[in-house]
Amino acid sequence: MNKKQEELLTILIAEDDYINVEDITNRLKCSERTIRNYTKYINNWLNTFSNIYITRKSNLGIKLIDEKKEKNILNQKLRMEIKRVNSNIHTQIEILNLLLISNKTKVTISDICNVLYINKNIAREEINKLANNLKEYNLDLTIKKNSGIVISGDEKNIRIMLVDHICKYIEKFRLNMEDLDIFHIVDIVVSKNIMNMIEEKLNFRFTDTSFRQLMVFFIINIIRIRQGNLLPLSEEYNYDKDNNIIEIIEEIDCKLNTNLAISLNKSEKIFLVSLIYSMNKEGIDKDRLYIDKETEYYTKNIIYLVSKESGINFYEDVLLYDQLAFHINTTLNQLKNNVNIKNPILEEIKGKYYFLFNIVLDVIKNNKYKNITEDEVGYITLYFQVSLERRSRKREDIKRISIVCPHSFGVSTLLKVKIEKRFPNLTIVETIREEDLNNNKFNENIDFLVALRDYINIDIPTFITTPLFTKEDENKLTDFISNIKVKETSYNVLNKLMISDYFIQEIDFDDIFEAIKYLATSLHKKHYVKQEYIQSIIDREKICPTCIGNGILLPHGDIKFVKQSIFCFARLKKPIQLENGQVISIIIMLPYKNDDREEFRELFKEIDLLIDDNEMIKQLNGCNIKDIKHILI
Structure with missing residues (x-):
């Protein structure tokens, strides 16, 4: 729908009676024939979701007929259409x-x-x-x-x-x-x-x-x-690892030829094979998964290096290896075939799991596969987060639910593990795609669905969550199943690591990098970091901004330049808007040494809670800067 059509429909919605066509042509500066064409197009659009339609009577003009009183639905649809067309x-x-x-x-x-x-x-x-x-x-x-x-x-x-x-x-x-x-x-x-x-x-x-x-x-x-x-024309692609793929490509060629009179040449067939291999699939049985020596080595190596860098023992998690090898197999195919698949929730992953994301990013960029994209680093990070969530989960099955997740297998698995861990009274029957839901291919013997959005035609109670299942989602789900439990939040480690009031301050900068440089320089002057740390933190922030949500920025530099672990808190007198549109009011800087990772993992958990603690953020932004430590106790 173009802007003139939107304007015509807006005029008709506002008027309850017939409108003279000549008046409309004058207002829209177009011909009567154009109005007829617009009317036809709008009626086709209206027919897809409502019983509303435009009628025309000679000597009277045109009017919107709304016998079932659906104008509210139409207004919502039109606003979305205007937002879409003007994007x-x-x-x-x-x-x-x-x-x-x-x-x-x-x-x-x-x-x-x-x-x-x-x-x-x-x-x-x-x-x-x-x-x-x-x-x-x-x-x-x-x-x-x-x-x-x-x-x-x-x-x-x-x-x-x-x-x-x-x-x-x-x-x-x-x-x-x-x-x-x-x-x-x-x-x-x-x-x-x-x-x-x-x-x-x-x-x-x-x-x-x-x-x-x-x-x-x-x-x-x-x-x-x-x-x-x-x-x-390109070299022959080796797809002998799956005997069915040649037969499938030939059948695709036949269908295209029969239905659309299109034939695939050798290069097009090779490209289709590379696309099929490069797409993320739902979990495949271990026995059906082909893992070559390269994939096996790289998977084990990345688990070992992430364990070493994080101080968390991931290499004993056999399930992590199976799931990650499955995904890395797809990732390496993408690299070989130059197919970059976008991650729709990358920014959320970078913000929510900044600690793990940056460790995985460093491990990958400093090793063989430097050209793995941040989109894939985001997915890989989720598998390690799943492993963390799995370590302490407990289950006691009471209610039966299904999860609808349109994103990757890693996203649905993370959502599944988080819910199982935090709600032992829920049994997750299956994870399904939107495609299956729309075609009624799912287990209906459940108490409710957990999904990322509402589905109009599904007559089953549905709980709407975000892909990464935040603390806020957890609270909402608790209310949803009528089992409210109040959990107190404290920030003991956060408070403990505020060694000096010198590192709790309010600063006034217009440029975010100047603010970061000032704070890093303060740390250097007090001998907590080496001088090289200053440039390393700026370089990293320019490549990968660490906006973690709720107006908080968490920049960090290379740990090899850290002399002593410290916590630095700065509140901006005037919030700064970044190039990505996010507005920052608080900067938290956490240089830390390898020896202190256990304590800093606890600190990151507290920051994770802080992001979702709207009341605490409100206090931190509005209080006297001298009261910060007291507020966090």
């Missing part, structure tokens, strides 16, 4: 559609203006934003006099970029594939049938996120092949 990602999708997906041979700035209803200056700004974005994929956007606007680069990178943007768009606005005007319904149906066939033939399930990503890849591949944009 930056929607603008980029529309431009990418013109340049790479539609059959338009030449695209000019005027074309973009007409589609987005913007002037040329704004259109150039949007093009520049997209050009900067494309550099991440080694793609160039140029404006040529005779050719118009052109995106150039490796064809595989073009497809990966398109899939990343479209999946981000789908995730942000919870769209169905059929909601995307850029895709033809036949391409969608054929691709979905292929996806179901792959799962059936290989006898496993993709995660919801991977199912969606791979399906978008299929559709984009179809579109690009149809346009004649083929992948260049």
Whole structure:
């Protein structure tokens, strides 16, 4: 729906009587024929979720008919539609559609203006934003006099970029594939049938996120092949490890040829194999998992190094090895095939599990696979967090529940282990995908569902949680099952490590890096850290901002430059907004030595509680700075 259509619908919602068409054409500055076309489009849109429709009577005009009083639903839908259409990602999708997906041979700035209803200056700004974005994929956007606007680069990178943007768009606005005007319904149906066939033939399930990503890849591949944009010839891919894969690829080729008159060449077949191997799957039985020597070595090595760096004995957890090897097998396939799969909850993982995330990141970047992306580091971190949660869990089965999780196997497993640990009175019957839920392929003999969002057509009580199941989620679930327990929170370690009032202060800076440099320099002056620590903490923060939530920043430098462990607390007189949009009011700096890791793990647990303790954060931001230690007792 474009802006003029939104405006027309807004006018009709506000008016209870018929509106003269001439009045509307004057207000929208368009023709009567355009109003008729808009009306037809809006009625089709309304028909997808309500009984409301626009009617027209000669001599009277047009009117919104709402016999079942559904205008509230319409208002909500329209607000979401306006938010979607006015978003930056929607603008980029529309431009990418013109340049790479539609059959338009030449695209000019005027074309973009007409589609987005913007002037040329704004259109150039949007093009520049997209050009900067494309550099991440080694793609160039140029404006040529005779050719118009052109995106150039490796064809595989073009497809990966398109899939990343479209999946981000789908995730942000919870769209169905059929909601995307850029895709033809036949391409969608054929691709979905292929996806179901792959799962059936290989006898496993993709995660919801991977199912969606791979399906978008299929559709984009179809579109690009149809346009004649083929992948260049490449070396033969070795996929003998799975005897079914050759047969499956040939069946895919047959289906595409029969239904869409498209044939796959050798390079396209190799690319499809690499995509299937590179997607995250739900847990596979150990006996069915092929682990080569490289994967086995790397998995054991990363467990050993994370154990060494964290001081936590992970290498005795056999289940951790099995689950992590399964994921690393997929990760290494991604590296070999240059397929980067985005992690939709990366920022939440980096914020919630900063201690483990940064240890895993350091271990990976300092060893063989330096090119593993932060998206994958986030997933790997979750497996170690699952292991931590599993160490102390207890179970006493009373209520039966199922978990619906559209993200990776690691996310659903972490959610499962956390709930089992904190609610021993719950039995988790199964974890299911949204796809299974929508098709009624789940165990209905349960007391309630735990999900990341509500499902209108499911007549089972549903508890809504966030993917990482925070303290707030735990409290809400306690209320949900009518078993309220009040847990007191204290910050004993936090208070103990505030050695000197010199490191509890209020500071006034406009630039976050100047604030960090000032605090690190203070630590150096008091001989808690070496001078090199100052630059190391700034360099790390520029690469990976450590916003952990609730306005708290937790920057840290290289531990080899730490002379003595210390806790440094600073409150900003004026909050600072970072480039990622987050606003920081408190900076906590925690240089620590290897010898003190046990105590600092306890400290990180307290900080984890602090993030979710809204009342405490309110006190820390509003009190006299001299009272900080007293408040934390």
